[in-house]
Amino acid sequence: MPTLPSGLLGDLDPTSDRAVFRQIADQLREAIDRGRFREGEKLPSEAELVDHYGVSRMTVRNSFSILQGEGLVHAEHGKGVFVRPRPPVRRLASDRFARRHREQGKSAFIVEADAAGSHPQVDSLEVKEEKASQDVSTRLGSVRRVLARRRRYLLDGRPVEFATSYLPLDIARGTPIAEPNPGPGGIYARLEELGHHLDRFEEEIRARMPSPAEVKTLRLASGVPVIHLIRTAYDTEGRAVEVCDTVMAADAYVLSYQLPAT
Amino acid sequence: MPTLPSGLLGDLDPTSDRAVFRQIADQLREAIDRGRFREGEKLPSEAELVDHYGVSRMTVRNSFSILQGEGLVHAEHGKGVFVRPRPPVRRLASDRFARRHREQGKSAFIVEADAAGSHPQVDSLEVKEEKASQDVSTRLGSVRRVLARRRRYLLDGRPVEFATSYLPLDIARGTPIAEPNPGPGGIYARLEELGHHLDRFEEEIRARMPSPAEVKTLRLASGVPVIHLIRTAYDTEGRAVEVCDTVMAADAYVLSYQLPAT
DNA sequence: CAGGCATACTCGTATAGACGAGTGGGCAAG
DNA sequence: CTTGCCCACTCGTCTATACGAGTATGCCTG
Numbered sequence: 001m002p003t004l005p006s007g008l009l010g011d012l013d014p015t016s017d018r019a020v021f022r023q024i025a026d027q028l029r030e031a032i033d034r035g036r037f038r039e040g041e042k043l044p045s046e047a048e049l050v051d052h053y054g055v056s057r058m059t060v061r062n063s064f065s066i067l068q069g070e071g072l073v074h075a076e077h078g079k080g081v082f083v084r085p086r087p088p089v090r091r092l093a094s095d096r097f098a099r100r101h102r103e104q105g106k107s108a109f110i111v112e113a114d115a116a117g118s119h120p121q122v123d124s125l126e127v128k129e130e131k132a133s134q135d136v137s138t139r140l141g142s143v144r145r146v147l148a149r150r151r152r153y154l155l156d157g158r159p160v161e162f163a164t165s166y167l168p169l170d171i172a173r174g175t176p177i178a179e180p181n182p183g184p185g186g187i188y189a190r191l192e193e194l195g196h197h198l199d200r201f202e203e204e205i206r207a208r209m210p211s212p213a214e215v216k217t218l219r220l221a222s223g224v225p226v227i228h229l230i231r232t233a234y235d236t237e238g239r240a241v242e243v244c245d246t247v248m249a250a251d252a253y254v255l256s257y258q259l260p261a262t
Numbered sequence: 263m264p265t266l267p268s269g270l271l272g273d274l275d276p277t278s279d280r281a282v283f284r285q286i287a288d289q290l291r292e293a294i295d296r297g298r299f300r301e302g303e304k305l306p307s308e309a310e311l312v313d314h315y316g317v318s319r320m321t322v323r324n325s326f327s328i329l330q331g332e333g334l335v336h337a338e339h340g341k342g343v344f345v346r347p348r349p350p351v352r353r354l355a356s357d358r359f360a361r362r363h364r365e366q367g368k369s370a371f372i373v374e375a376d377a378a379g380s381h382p383q384v385d386s387l388e389v390k391e392e393k394a395s396q397d398v399s400t401r402l403g404s405v406r407r408v409l410a411r412r413r414r415y416l417l418d419g420r421p422v423e424f425a426t427s428y429l430p431l432d433i434a435r436g437t438p439i440a441e442p443n444p445g446p447g448g449i450y451a452r453l454e455e456l457g458h459h460l461d462r463f464e465e466e467i468r469a470r471m472p473s474p475a476e477v478k479t480l481r482l483a484s485g486v487p488v489i490h491l492i493r494t495a496y497d498t499e500g501r502a503v504e505v506c507d508t509v510m511a512a513d514a515y516v517l518s519y520q521l522p523a524t
Numbered sequence: 525c526a527g528g529c530a531t532a533c534t535c536g537t538a539t540a541g542a543c544g545a546g547t548g549g550g551c552a553a554g
Numbered sequence: 555c556t557t558g559c560c561c562a563c564t565c566g567t568c569t570a571t572a573c574g575a576g577t578a579t580g581c582c583t584g
Contacts (some may be wrong), residue, residue: 045565057541059537069331077564081565203521206515207487208513257467261359262357283568307533307535321567339535341577
């Protein structure tokens with residue numbers, strides 16, 4: 001086992017109140033922040049740190065688990081612990097549903113990702129009628145059953161977003177909206193063709209840690225939160241015509257909104 | 263030590279591939295989700311779970327640390343492990359900076375919290391001139407130095423938000439904006455009085471795990487992400503007149519935006 | 525009755541050891 | 555040279571133990 005380059009990491013302060021594993025985590029964090037370890041680079045192995053600090057292995061692992069919780073590092077079984085690379089972020093602008101973006105044949109996601117030089121994919125397509133949850137029912141104005149459209153978005157093979165659209169059956173049933181591929185411009189284009197002219201959207205944004213199911217679906221590393229966005233689309237008569245529930249890997253997104261200062 | 267009520271938690275599956283500590287975490291998580299343990303309620307102690315499952319204490323603690331990372335529970339030294347209560351959320355509407363909200367003498371935060379029946383506070387007031395960071399400088403259009411206004415917001419004694427406003431010196435120096443208390447309507451009202459008529463805001467939203475400093479300032483429990491919001495205010499001439507950098511405890515906020523479907 | 529202390533229970537920190545499993549490189553056999 | 559195995563190194567899981575420190579309760583003392 002190669003010994004640790006001296007000077008890379010400091011020593012422990014036995015007089016400090018701070019727990020040993022926190023001191024080790026502090027030193028590793030600082031080294032990462034200062035760029036002594038770069039993105040994707042391997043940190044010293046547990047055994048090396050055990051030697052360097054003269055502590056037991058569980059103490060070192062405890063330090064790593066702190067950094068993992070902060071989303072700074074991730075462990076790979078059999079390989080080592082690595083500085084977590086920051087993925088390229090997808091910027092969602094508040095005008096992303098403007099009519100002018102709805103002209104092309106491909107979905108906004110595909111067009112935008114292609115432009116950014118990434119390889120986009122959409123999978124997990126599921127379209128079915130189901131009972132509306134309490135929340136969705138309230139937002140759509142007390143509907144019992146809805147058409148649900150589920151899909152997962154991937155960039156360069158990595159899942160980044162999982163979204164479900166809910167539409168009242170009297171609007172969607174028997175229309176292209178109920179097809180797996182609703183056609184150019186997506187369901188908003190279809191809604192307008194069907195006479196439901198869109199007036200405004202309302203978006204609610206939360207952030208939280210993912211459920212185990214979300215970790216699985218989005219292949220999330222530990223220490224990565226999700227952004228939970230719920231969008232409601234209203235037509236010009238003030239009726240809610242769609243609710244879209246989206247869960248995004250928070251390390252892959254920046255949301256951007258333009259607000260008038262009225 | 264009281265023995266665990268039978269039936270509350272299941273048994274382990276020795277044939278399962280799933281690690282023991284994950285199985286225990288699964289069972290606790292499910293019990294919480296089903297409401298068998300309510301918000302704020304104490305979970306079985308480590309010793310009780312050691313007895314119930316016949317595993318070592320570190321294994322039980324490992325299970326708890328999973329649930330802590332998910333933000334489901336929090337431990338209190340000397341007391342026990344508790345289901346983390348969901349605090350009341352503060353809803354931020356996208357029209358919160360509209361002029362009509364700027365008339366009253368008190369800040370938007372105080373007015374809104376009072377209306378919601380909470381006890382609001384603002385502290386950590388710091389107003390000083392400093393060197394602009396690279397990011398702030400870019401956003402404000404290559405300024406070197408800025409006026410920085412820092413403050414922390416609390417609801418019912420709990421810190422929920424930490425914000426810093428940056429303004430170019432040529433706008434803010436020597437004006438009420440450079441005073442600790444800028445007066446009724448806040449700095450946006452002062453900006454308009456000084457002839458900088460606000461035209462629009464741009465808000466960028468990210469979510470991530472907090473830094474140790476943010477954990478301290480916002481007294482965050484583990485497993486609680488932060489929402490990082492950067493707002494830039496533009497005047498009618500298109501000049502950026504303020505950048506506000508805000509870090510919010512994600513469990514205390516829902517952001518809401520109204521978007522036209524143009 | 526009031527105050528203080530002892531105690532039991534809680535989680536926090538740390539050690540030492542064991543075995544398992546994924547990865548990758550080198551060496552030996554074909 | 556290629557194939558396949560072995561081994562070293564990595565992290566993952568689990569046990570058993572020890573002591574420290576915060577909390578709450580009840581008893582004992584004044």
